[in-house]
Amino acid sequence: MEDPFAELLIRCSEQDQVAFKQLYQQASPKLYSLALRLMQKPELAEDVLQESFIKIWQKADTYNAQKGKALTWMATVTRNKALDKLRSLKLKSKEMDIQYEGLDFASTDLEPDHQEDLSQEMQRLRECLKQLQPSQRECILLSYYYGHTHQELSEKLNKPLGTVKAWIRRGLETLKPCLS
């Protein structure tokens, strides 16, 4: 099996706790990194990570390897948990000390240091993102990684709200045929 996480997830669906520990050890650094950017506070990000892995354990049998990679499935679980928590805590970015920001890890030309480590699916997504104008790409990536609203992006980038909305709309329109 090409996706080692998928193999571990399938074993988790059979209640294999050894596989679950391995899955946690291998996948948690990336998922925690995602939670940190969305939550901005390590203690909140750790809560999100914990709740996400409990859900991953409970729902492992619903994962279908034919529909996508295991890491992307787990990233979706983590991201949705983080957004739910932000909503329940009614946290606003203005009220928090911003510790994690920017897109240095994605770089403007989307050429990371270790390209060879990227999956084929990520390389394909990267090619699609390269078709966007930098401003469109920046807005979409900031929304995904940090959960910024249109208003927050407008303030952060110092651009009118309408401009930000237009960038996002056009960016998604450009991405759609490429992702299909």
Next chain:
Amino acid sequence: MSELNRYQNPEVFEKLAMAYAAGTLHGRARRRFETLKNEHFYLEATTNAFESKFGNLVELLPSEKPSDRVWKNIESQIQTQDAAQDTKQRGWFGWLKPAYSALAASALAVTIALFLVIAPGTSAPIAYAAVLEDTQNNPIAVTRITPDLSVSIKMVKAIQLADGTVLKLWCHPKNGGKPTEMGVVSHTGETTITISPEEWENMKTVGKLEISADSYGSAQTSKRSILLKGYLSPITEK
């Protein structure tokens, strides 16, 4: 156009599903979409497909190690849940035991053990759903398989069929192997196919659905023209 009708329009719901998955849908619009997504499996399936694409972005993030406390909490929570489940099973057994002979109790224990092997997860699917797309990835049909042993196929857009051809629904096993023909499907509107309890049980092993255009009376082994395909998603209680 009512809100629900808007969401049944593929042009509209695909854009919303994509914005939801990318994280650019916020506030009330996001909550409204989540409510509809939880009620309508075709919205859920389309959203899942986009989430799977955008989820790859996690690969670009630098790795950050969480504190050891997180794993300890997870491990402890899982073990507590397992213990609670064991107690629950013992409780059932204890309640039933006086009513049965030792032989019957043993048989029941074997049955419980077999059940746990067949259904290892804590949440068995209550239904299955798939959005079937054409070769250009346009959603054309939505399929729902429910425990009342029915497979409903609803065409969002009618399919143009050549004379002498018929549409057929096929199930592909997750682990490869020959597809199973489920029945003939109308090119428009909604079709319901009845399945056997055994076929319902086997749905957990199905990965992909396809709709083909076949000539009337063609043999199962003849070459099929695949018009639509989509992956089957289990639906579990939240």
